[in-house]
Amino acid sequence: MTNRAWGKIGRPAGQGLMWVLTLLYVYPILLVLLSAVKSKSELAIHPFSWPKHWTFESFSKAIDTMHYFRSLLNTVGIAAVSVAGVVVMAAMAAYAISRRDNRFYRAMYLVFLAGMIIPFQMAMIPLYKVLQTLYLINTYPGVVFIYLGMLAPFSVFILSGFVKGVPKELEEAALVDGSGTYKTFFRIVLPLLKPAVTTVTVLNLFNVWNDFLMPMLYLSDSKKGTITVQLSAFQGMYNNDWSLIFAGVCLIVVPMLVIYLFAQRFIISGITAGAVKG
Structure with a gap:
């Protein structure tokens, strides 16, 4: 043929x-x-059919029961600080690793790669002991510190591959003009990493936003809980009201879906460029 x-x-x-x-x-x-958007009775009788009567009562009830706006504010605060911190630190680490060709920095890169392999479940009990010793249990800084450590390996891996594609001549010209290392990084190199930084930011934001285990373990106060933890309470309280559970899922997913639709072009280009240049 x-x-x-x-x-x-x-x-x-x-x-x-x-x-x-x-x-x-x-x-x-x-x-x-x-x-x-189905009622509880209609969902029980016709779970896979098109809704005969559209109702949004489940959304308003889910918002009240989840304390949605309070838990949303908690989630946004934790995610914003964690993601912003890890992006800045990972970009600086990736820059140092990519520009310093010696045994120490090569070893540090291997340490970051090892962090991608070790599962969080192996470290969650030791981390609990560490936070307990530092009096950071049930505090936002404690959770943020753990997120910084968890998200750093992947971020360094993506950004270091992209930094290698930045011409060194630009940095040398800046140094000749009297620019220091930090000024060169923040004014010359970091703006050129925009696709990779956007990729790392969005993917890390997804990880923090959708995470359930970390807030459940280290934030025992319900008033400090994130939206995923608040949603889990429906299973015990409203284990038969699946329309309420699905409404809560929609309230969690929709914000991230909107962000992804706007940022998907940068995510794909950043991952592709990093993979090719690394």
Whole structure:
């Protein structure tokens, strides 16, 4: 069979497979949205059908029960400080690792790579002991410190590959003009890392936003809980009201979905560029 014949067969088959995979990914999201606008009785009788009577009562009830705006503020505060801190520190570490070619910095890079391999479940009890010793249990700084350590390895891995693609001549010209190392980094190098920084920022934001285990372990006060922890309370309190649970899921997912739709171009370009240049 000629290449042209294979093309006529392969292209429609590939497009068909793409649509099948798209439906497999979209269907669960659509099911959650449709379940959230059904009444409790309708969801129990017709869980997979199109809603006959649209109702948004579950959303208002979920907002009140989750203390949504308070938990949202907690989540935004933790995520903003953690992500901003890890991006700045990881960018500086990646710059040093990429520009200093000696054993120490190569060893530090391997340490960061090892941090990507070790699962958090192995360290959560020792970390609890450390926070307890430092009197940081049930405090926002304690959770932020752990996020900084958890998110740093992946961030350094992405950013270091991208820093290698920045021409050294730009830094040398800045040094000749009297610019110091820090000034060169923040004014010359960091602006050129915008795609990679955007990628790291968004992906780390997703990790912090969707995380359940960390706030549950280290923030025992319900008033300091994040939105994922507040959602878990529905399972015991409203274990039969699935429309309320699906409404809570929508309230958590929609903000991140909007951010991803605006930032997906930077995420793809940043990961691709980092992978190629690293």
